Amino acid sequence: MKNDTITNIDIVKAPSSKIKSVDFENLIFGNTFTDHMMVCDYENGEWQQPKIRPYGPIELEPSAKVFHYGQAVFEGMKAFRDENDKIWMFRPEENFNRINKSAKRLAIPEFPKEHFFKGLEALLNIDKDWIKKGFGNSLYIRPFVIATEPGVSASPGKNYKFMIICSPAQSYYTGEVRVKFSEEFSRAADGGVGFAKAAGNYGAQFYPTSLAKEEGFQQIIWTDANSHEFLEEAGTMNIFFRVNDTLLTAPISDRILDGITRKSLIAMAEVYNIPVEVRQISVKEIVEAAKDGSLKEIFGAGTAAVINPINGFGYKGEKYELPKLAESYATFLKDKLMKIQYNLEEDKFGWRHEVKQ
Numbered sequence: 001m002k003n004d005t006i007t008n009i010d011i012v013k014a015p016s017s018k019i020k021s022v023d024f025e026n027l028i029f030g031n032t033f034t035d036h037m038m039v040c041d042y043e044n045g046e047w048q049q050p051k052i053r054p055y056g057p058i059e060l061e062p063s064a065k066v067f068h069y070g071q072a073v074f075e076g077m078k079a080f081r082d083e084n085d086k087i088w089m090f091r092p093e094e095n096f097n098r099i100n101k102s103a104k105r106l107a108i109p110e111f112p113k114e115h116f117f118k119g120l121e122a123l124l125n126i127d128k129d130w131i132k133k134g135f136g137n138s139l140y141i142r143p144f145v146i147a148t149e150p151g152v153s154a155s156p157g158k159n160y161k162f163m164i165i166c167s168p169a170q171s172y173y174t175g176e177v178r179v180k181f182s183e184e185f186s187r188a189a190d191g192g193v194g195f196a197k198a199a200g201n202y203g204a205q206f207y208p209t210s211l212a213k214e215e216g217f218q219q220i221i222w223t224d225a226n227s228h229e230f231l232e233e234a235g236t237m238n239i240f241f242r243v244n245d246t247l248l249t250a251p252i253s254d255r256i257l258d259g260i261t262r263k264s265l266i267a268m269a270e271v272y273n274i275p276v277e278v279r280q281i282s283v284k285e286i287v288e289a290a291k292d293g294s295l296k297e298i299f300g301a302g303t304a305a306v307i308n309p310i311n312g313f314g315y316k317g318e319k320y321e322l323p324k325l326a327e328s329y330a331t332f333l334k335d336k337l338m339k340i341q342y343n344l345e346e347d348k349f350g351w352r353h354e355v356k357q
């Protein structure tokens, strides 16, 4: 990592903006992209200067290593506009650190911090009209890295592309969600890549999830690969259980993504005197708690939805429904976290990051 200072961001502007053709009241998550993208190439052993280009197709050789060996990692983060037109991000250093942790595991060269933040800032400034005001509106930001070197030998690429694309988003509401506790398939194994946002972790979930959908579930809660006795996380969210008044969530490990929402919720729960236990959670105790009525809530936590309440779960052919609570931890914590994100409340934690305009 030699060339790690930014001397110049070369910007080519889109000839015209697509923004007027976008219906911001009816966005489908992840389907619409802004006018520009950030591109930065790794060549001759170093990351080159970041560039801003009009959003559009890129050309790669069919033998590019990403297609054959899955050398690809990504991130997901958001930008928010407050009532005074300031633009904020939520704990972006965490995403920067995590993409490099993921990259390292996939033998991808780490990306320099200045490239990440200056490139991102330039992109957000050029596309800032896409960040709409209003609680729930945001710009979803997707940084990713792929191995572009041609060649079908199974070895790490010498060339890479780091890109950032952005997609306007509204409040994420998925309707009622019922999950299946995994009994057969696994998402991650000890010593594997579960902790990384490696593209292949997600592709590998599509088939088991499609089977769960046929049984009437929207998502899978993954259990440990060795015994399937312990609950780990959902496909794109960490998972919390409320038993009586205590929140339970699994400890992070090399199988579980170190979610930024998860760690923020744990910190907030401590401040608001909500008891939290970070420990292994067995399927057995959750099934028993569902039966005796002490299981009050299950919710997923992740950047896209912030908190996604879960209405019920299935295990070994049985279905369990959760009570509808007037005062749920999910609603309380989501509101508190979003108020920090939108600069509507004091940020005691120092999580908000202003984007210079």
Ligand SMILES: Cc1ncc(COP(=O)(O)O)c(C=O)c1O
Pocket (backbone or CB within 6 Å): 076, 197, 233, 234, 235, 236, 237, 238, 257, 258, 259, 260, 261, 262, 301, 302, 303, 304
């Ligand atoms: C597997 C997995 N778990 C958990 C999360 C939640 O992480 P975060 O809160 O950082 O978005 C994500 C999303 O990034 C994910 O892909």
